[in-house]
Amino acid sequence: xxxxxxxxxxxxxxxxxxxxxxxxxxxxxxxxxxxxxxxxxxxxxxxxxxxxxxxxxxxxxxxxxxxxxxxxxxxxxxxxxxxxxxxxxxxxxxxxxxxxxxxxxxxxxxxxxxxxxxxx
Amino acid sequence: xxxxxxxxxxxxxxxxxxxxxxxxxxxxxxxxxxxxxxxxxxxxxxxxxxxxxxxxxxxxxxxxxxxxxxxxxxxxxxxxxxxxxxxxxxxxxxxxxxxxxxxxxxxxxxx
Numbered sequence: 001x002x003x004x005x006x007x008x009x010x011x012x013x014x015x016x017x018x019x020x021x022x023x024x025x026x027x028x029x030x031x032x033x034x035x036x037x038x039x040x041x042x043x044x045x046x047x048x049x050x051x052x053x054x055x056x057x058x059x060x061x062x063x064x065x066x067x068x069x070x071x072x073x074x075x076x077x078x079x080x081x082x083x084x085x086x087x088x089x090x091x092x093x094x095x096x097x098x099x100x101x102x103x104x105x106x107x108x109x110x111x112x113x114x115x116x117x118x119x120x
Numbered sequence: 121x122x123x124x125x126x127x128x129x130x131x132x133x134x135x136x137x138x139x140x141x142x143x144x145x146x147x148x149x150x151x152x153x154x155x156x157x158x159x160x161x162x163x164x165x166x167x168x169x170x171x172x173x174x175x176x177x178x179x180x181x182x183x184x185x186x187x188x189x190x191x192x193x194x195x196x197x198x199x200x201x202x203x204x205x206x207x208x209x210x211x212x213x214x215x216x217x218x219x220x221x222x223x224x225x226x227x228x229x230x231x
Contacts, residue, residue: 106159110168
C-alpha cells in the first residue's frame with residue numbers, strides 16, 4: 001500500500017528555518033516526482049514545488065511565493081523527500097502535504113499533512 | 121501565471137440530484153505533446169485531497185463512475201451524476217501544463 005508520511009512540522013518564529021520530511025513506502029520512490037502542497041487555515045490548496053524523478057534529473061520547480069526561500073530535495077536511498085524552509089513568514093503558516101506525481105502527471109497520492117505555524 | 125477560476129464557489133445540492141462544477145483557465149491547457157494536464161481533486165472534511173480525474177476525463181482507480189470530467193482548451197467541467205452524502209467536501213481543479221496551479225475550490229454541501 002502506498003504511504004506518504006510527513007514529519008517535522010511545528011511552531012517556529014518568523015525568520016527562522018524548518019525542514020519537513022516525507023517518508024514514502026509501498027512504491028518505487030525513484031520513479032515518481034515528489035511534490036509539496038500547502039493549505040493555510042480555512043483556505044484552499046496552494047502548490048509549493050516539486051522535484052522530478054531520477055530520469056527527469058531530479059530538477060526542481062517552485063511557486064513564486066516560496067522561490068529563493070524553500071528548497072526541495074530527495075534521498076532515493078532512504079525514500080525520503082525534504083522541504084527546507086528558510087526565512088519563514090507568518091503567511092507560510094499552513095498544513096503542508098507531501099504528494100507523489102507519476103511522470104508527466106499531476107499528483108495521485110497524498111500524505112496526511114503536517115502543520116507548520118509561524119508565529120512569535 | 122495561469123489563473124484557474126472555478127464556479128460556483130459554493131454548491132448546495134439535493135441527495136440523488138446531479139451537480140456540476142466549472143473550471144476555466146486563463147490560457148489553453150493543451151501542452152506541446154498534445155495532452156491536457158487538468159485534474160480534479162476531492163477534499164472531504166478533515167481529510168487530505170484525493171485525485172478523482174486526470175487529463176480532463178480519466179477517472180482514477182476506485183473513483184465511482186458517477187464522477188466524470190470533460191472539457192478542452194480553457195473550459196472544463198466536473199459532473200456528479202447523482203450526489204451522495206459521501207460527496208460532501210471541497211473540489212479543486214488543478215492544471216499542470218504551465219507550471220502548476222489550483223482553482224479556488226468549490227464547496228459541495230447537501231441541502
